[in-house]
Amino acid sequence: MRILVTGGAGFIGSTLVDRLLADGHEVAAVDDLSGGDRGNLVRAAESPLFALHVMDIRDPALIGLAAEWRPEVVCHLAAQISVRKSVADPVHDARLNVEGTASVLQAAHHGGTRKVVFASSVAVYGRPAVIPVPGGAATDPRSPYAASKLSAETYLATFKALHGIDYTTLVLSNVYGPRQSPDGEAGVVAIFTDALLNGTPTVVYGAGDQTRDYIFVDDVVDGFARACGTEGGGGRFNLGTGVQTTDRRLHSLVAEAAGVADEPGEAPTRLGDLPAMAVDPAPALEGIGWRPQTELAVGLKSTVDWARSRLASL
Ligand SMILES: NC(=O)c1ccc[n+]([C@@H]2O[C@H](COP(=O)([O-])OP(=O)(O)OC[C@H]3O[C@@H](n4cnc5c(N)ncnc54)[C@H](O)[C@@H]3O)[C@@H](O)[C@H]2O)c1
Structure with a gap:
């Protein structure tokens, strides 16, 4: 299938691009290279099934790109990723993580996208009362980064209600x-x-x-690859080890x-x-058939x- 990966030149995004190409998918990465690196995509660039679009996810041209290329799935990983930076500049964080997500969802809508898979963070749990944090635990955002990730999660549900775009949220521990x-x-x-x-x-x-709960990047991208299918629609799954x-x-x-x-x-x-x-990964096994595989x-x-x-x- 055709899959668009935002943040595709980053650490997790580029590893996901490699995995999706290895699975035989056609992949487009969108990244403004603010934190990512073209060097991460050297292997991907050799594939005729791959293209990199150097673009800010908030650029209105993203809608044109999606409308033309029509990705079946969008994996949304581009973000402001630092909790400390979000505290220092919450407006910048919201512009990237909230406005950016609305822009990606609008592009998905114009592209006829079936599903969006989103990279959220355990930061949304704040200071959890129970560890490992269960799947359905209450959220308690205590930083602008956590608030923007949670807001992005809300937008996914809103776009599903509004336009029928399915989604899966993956709550990543320390990758x-x-x-x-x-x-x-x-x-x-x-x-x-x-x-x-x-x-x-x-x-x-x-x-x-x-x-902390350390999860290997290959395991995380396996979760994304699984969530690109039809399983786990409307779901929210912790990707961690519980350890x-x-x-x-x-x-x-x-x-x-x-x-x-x-x-x-x-x-x-x-x-x-x-x-x-630490987060409990058990619901991900039921929801998308995922479990952590790699010993620390x-x-x-x-x-x-x-x-x-x-x-x-x-
Ligand atoms: N690494 C972790 O432990 C971890 C934990 C929880 C959640 N996450 C989430 O996973 C995702 C990927 O994180 P990562 O660790 O690979 O970080 P990363 O910085 O390597 O990747 C993020 C990518 O997004 C790109 N980007 C940033 N702003 C952009 C914009 N406006 N337009 C286009 N591209 C933009 C950057 O250039 C970078 O390539 C993020 O959403 C992050 O919040 C990561």
Whole structure:
């Protein structure tokens, strides 16, 4: 089928593009390259089934593109992705994540699109009372980023009611893997990997006992690929492992994968940091036949190997 991927030059988007092409789909990526990189699409660019459109998702030309190309499915990943940036500039965050989503949905409408698959975030759960967070847990957006993601989720339901466009929302936990930038705050695996391979200092905050739910990027794009079908319509599924990993343990695992000493520095706990997070993936098995497949140590090994070969090629 024809699938349009917004944010297709980014970390997760480009991995999704590769997966969809491998599955035999025709794929168009839309990305303004503000955070993504053409280099992520080198393999995709060799395929006659692929095209990259360097374009802001808010550009009215997106409607013309969709009307002409008529994607059956739109996977919407383009976004302002930083919680901290959203706090510093909530207007910019809303422009990208709310206005941007309305623009993508309007394009999907003009393109006769059957379904939109959306990348939401566990940030929408705020400080959850129960961990792992169950599928149907209440939302509690505590940052402009969380509010804009939740607003985008609401727009999906609105466009379904208005124009009959089906949707699936995938609520992503902490995604890691090859192509993740070490510059982003979300990418602690990328930050540790980059620093440990370069021999620069690493720190863990507080007692290092803050936990996150790390999910490998190949597993996440498998969720998107499954959601592109007819299953999971109107649904909202957590894509995580349900397993909590502390910062300190993660550091040890990355150091082990890199074959270097496990000696992080210490820094005070950062104000506002969430103490713990993990999400229950069980409903995704029922909804879209998805379950996490990649053991953390295995995913970290492949991430470190990728980062090492990238450093060697610089
Ligand atoms: N990485 C994670 O752990 C994580 C967790 C939860 C949710 N998500 C969501 O997954 C999606 C992908 O995240 P990622 O980690 O791959 O980030 P990323 O920055 O690598 O990818 C985002 C892409 O969107 C593009 N983009 C941004 N604004 C745009 C605009 N106005 N027009 C066109 N393109 C634009 C960027 O250039 C970039 O290529 C985002 O929606 C993010 O909020 C990611």
